[in-house]
Amino acid sequence: MRRDGRSPYEIRPVKIVLDFLKNPLSSVLIELGDTIVLCTVSLEEKVPPFLKGSGTGWISAEYAFLPGATVERTPRETMGRKGRSQEIQRLIGRVLRAVTDLSKLGERTLWVDCDVLNADGGTRTASVTGAFVALKKAVKKLLEKDILKEDPILEYVAGISVGKIGEEFYLDLNYEEDLLADVDANFFLTETGKIVEIQAGAEKGLFTWEELNKMKELAESGISQLIKKQREVLGEQ
Numbered sequence: 001m002r003r004d005g006r007s008p009y010e011i012r013p014v015k016i017v018l019d020f021l022k023n024p025l026s027s028v029l030i031e032l033g034d035t036i037v038l039c040t041v042s043l044e045e046k047v048p049p050f051l052k053g054s055g056t057g058w059i060s061a062e063y064a065f066l067p068g069a070t071v072e073r074t075p076r077e078t079m080g081r082k083g084r085s086q087e088i089q090r091l092i093g094r095v096l097r098a099v100t101d102l103s104k105l106g107e108r109t110l111w112v113d114c115d116v117l118n119a120d121g122g123t124r125t126a127s128v129t130g131a132f133v134a135l136k137k138a139v140k141k142l143l144e145k146d147i148l149k150e151d152p153i154l155e156y157v158a159g160i161s162v163g164k165i166g167e168e169f170y171l172d173l174n175y176e177e178d179l180l181a182d183v184d185a186n187f188f189l190t191e192t193g194k195i196v197e198i199q200a201g202a203e204k205g206l207f208t209w210e211e212l213n214k215m216k217e218l219a220e221s222g223i224s225q226l227i228k229k230q231r232e233v234l235g236e237q
Contacts, residue, residue: 002177003176004174008168008169008170008171009169009170009171009218010171011032011160011171011172011222011225011226012032012033012034012035012122012172012174013031013032014030014031014032014225015030015031016029016030016031016130016229016230017029018133018137020038021040024040024041024042025040025041025042025043025141025142026040026041026134026135026137026138026141027040027041027134028040028131028133028134028137029130030126030129030130030133032122032125032129033120033172033174034118034174035116035118035119035121035122035126035174036116036117036118037114037116037117037123037126037127038114038115038117038130039114039115039127039130039133040112040113040134041110041111041112041113041131041134041135041137041138042110042111042113043108043110043111043138043142043147044108044110044111045107045108046109047107047108047109048060048109051107052107053107054107055106055107056102056107057102057103057105057106057108057109057110057152058102058108058109058110059093059096059105059109059110059112059135060093060110060111060112061089061090061093061096061111061112061113061114061131062081062089062111062113062114063085063088063114063115063116063124063127064076064077064081064114064115064116065085065115065119065123066115066116068117068118069116069117069118069119070119088123088124089114091128091188091199092112092114092124092127092128092131093112094196094197095128095132095188095196095197096112096128096131096132096157098157098197099132099153099156099157099190100152100153100154101150101152101153101154102152103152104148104149104150104151104152105148106148110135110138112134112135114127114130114131119175120174121173121175121176121177121178122160122172122174124159124186125158125160125161125186125188127159128157128158128159129158129159129226129230132156132157132158132230133233133234135153136153136156136230139151139152139153155191155192155194156190156191156227156230157188157190157191157196158188158223158226158227159186159188159189159223159226160186160187160219160223161173161178161184161185161187162185162186162187162215162218162222163177163178163181163182163185164181164182164211164215165177165180165181165182166182169211169214169215171218171221171222182202182204182205182207183200183201183202183203183207183215184200184201184203185198185200185201185212185215185219186199187215187216187219187220187223189219189220189223191227193220198216200212200215
């Protein structure tokens with residue numbers, strides 16, 4: 001058993017709250033154990049310069065930690081995003097664009113903002129999981145308002161972490177487990193099991209293809225649970 005009482009193959013308790021804020025087009029608060037992320041979507045009636053005149057839309061993301069999200073204060077990134085934040089916000093954008101038919105958005109941009117309120121490992125995977133729900137909710141509103149004519153969402157998607165500590169594999173690492181991991185991997189998979197992105201690295205030891213496949217099997221189990229929760233919250237069971 002783990003310190004929080006979970007088995008190695010068990011994800012943390014998941015809570016997803018819709019319409020957490022009033023002002024954005026959509027907003028979602030996602031809690032994955034003690035990791036809490038606020039995800040919002042805003043509409044902008046223009047696209048980046050490289051898409052002008054194409055008839056195609058865009059999805060862009062920003063990601064940041066609130067100062068009190070960690071035990072030691074995290075300074076605000078007022079002078080520009082740090083490397084880690086840039087990497088994660090690009091990841092969020094890539095994953096969401098991969099499951100969206102951008103041609104059905106028209107020449108408009110959906111801005112997805114993910115703000116980490118409390119961090120205990122898995123902030124990037126929680127951000128993607130919550131951001132997809134916020135995106136799906138935003139699209140529903142745009143369809144209802146007849147701003148969009150067709151649903152551009154192709155598939156549900158979610159993210160989960162898997163790690164190897166010693167000889168055991170663990171699903172959905174918290175911060176303490178992430179520090180101990182010999183191998184750390186993040187999987188972003190669709191509802192039908194298609195791979196959007198895999199990030200895996202040998203933190204303290206090498207790993208084999210067989211071990212990567214074992215981690216993928218665990219990730220598929222966790223992501224199926226997360227997508228079930230996404231569907232439940234959105235009323236699409």
